[in-house]
Amino acid sequence: MRVGCHLSTSKGFVKTVEKAIELNATAFQYFPKNPRSNRLRHLDAKEAEKGATAADQAGLLTVAHSPYVTNLSTPDKDLHTKTVESLVNDLEICDAFHTPYLVVHCGKHVGQGEDAGRRTMVDTMDEVLDRFHGKAILLLENTAGQGSELGTTFEELMEIRAQSAQQERIAFCYDTCHAFAAGALDYDNWEKALERLQHCGALPLIKAVHFNDSMTGFLSHRDRHQLLGKGEIGLDRLRAIAQSPAFANVPLLLETPVEKEEEYADEIALLHQWVGETAA
Ligand SMILES: [Zn+2]
Ligand SMILES: [Zn+2]
Incomplete structure (x- = not known):
């Protein structure tokens, strides 16, 4: 199993690869561009090739995360157009860095109602995928x-995906903090939670885990990440998830609130230890 964390690329992608190796990570997540804006990024092809080669040579799997400001369900026409262009740009950057996946948050309906919000989400994704012909x-x-x-x-994610004309190009990322805060899954019984994922058909479509x-x-409905074992989910439940055979081929990516990236080393070591226990 691959484990890693979210890393900054502000010093260049090659430096990020070096950081991942230093942290003993086998995967990492990054923002393809400034996470606080939809502004497009023009990537230098040579620089991208260097970064992609460095990641490939290190055997690292990379995952990209679209900017925080992305709202797939925005009812604002101008913002919708910008969002589509931004996501096409993100996907192009993914291909340039040999990154197979772009994580994007589900939309916010901002008052238009859930059904309308879900429809806009599907329309946005379809428009993006109609315009992007890469991998x-x-x-x-x-x-x-x-x-x-x-x-x-x-x-709900399965219903949204089913409405898309491009559903074979849409899979899922499972965030443990979000799932817990949403109260959507039975965390006192991980097996039961897994059964639910299996039953609705989502399990084989989960390609990354935000750990x-x-x-x-x-059920707090708050999105507040915490360091492993320092929060309300706790080490026992987190260990059960990490050791789940269902996620054996899925990268576990930390987005925990560290001050310096060096601090991820301990959590990555813990994940390697947990995963090693199941292999034994
Ligand atoms: Zn996440
Ligand atoms: Zn979050």
């Missing part, structure tokens, strides 16, 4: 249900 695919991430966020359960503890409680 990378979208991973829809489950949300904590904060504000008007859609997509708190994988049953975070939660600062706030079950």
